[in-house]
Amino acid sequence: MKYVTPFKVEVTDRINMLADVSETIERWLKVQTLWTNLVSVFTSGDIAKNLPTEAKLFKAIDKIWLKNMERAFETKNVVSCCQNELLKSSLGGMQMDLEKCQKQLDSYLEQKRGIFPRFYFCSSDDLLKILSQGSDPNAVQGDFEKLFDAINRVTFDEQDRKMIKSIH
Numbered sequence: 001m002k003y004v005t006p007f008k009v010e011v012t013d014r015i016n017m018l019a020d021v022s023e024t025i026e027r028w029l030k031v032q033t034l035w036t037n038l039v040s041v042f043t044s045g046d047i048a049k050n051l052p053t054e055a056k057l058f059k060a061i062d063k064i065w066l067k068n069m070e071r072a073f074e075t076k077n078v079v080s081c082c083q084n085e086l087l088k089s090s091l092g093g094m095q096m097d098l099e100k101c102q103k104q105l106d107s108y109l110e111q112k113r114g115i116f117p118r119f120y121f122c123s124s125d126d127l128l129k130i131l132s133q134g135s136d137p138n139a140v141q142g143d144f145e146k147l148f149d150a151i152n153r154v155t156f157d158e159q160d161r162k163m164i165k166s167i168h
Helices: 002-042 045-050 052-075 078-082 085-115 117-121 124-132 137-147
Strands: 154-156 164-167
Touching (some): 002 045, 002 052, 002 078, 045 052, 045 085, 045 124, 052 078, 078 085, 085 124, 124 137, 137 154
């Protein structure tokens, strides 16, 4: 535009700054999505015990993530926050490490599906729930119908909580 000529340098700088902010926010959202999907898996239960290397890696990522969120809360200005070099440099590494954790988790779930093929009928979220709460049979009652035809619920023996008395 002919009217921007006197401000061309300032406008170009502002456009570049906003493009940088947009790129940071996009990466931030990707990291947030990955972190949200993995936080419950690696902070509790049996799966974290079966994947100790990834659980340790996730714990380190979690600390960095929480520090970044505290800084973002304190900053309160999205442009200032996204121009923070510490945040921008940490997001790339966190994304790569979270993707690595996700791949290992997917491999672990595939291994479990290979052992018990009925798990192929479950979504990954359902399978994670079943595997993390598998030591408590009552906790997975709602998932029986996903695994077995014509089984909605089961009744467990009063003394031996792992012995099935009847199938409904």
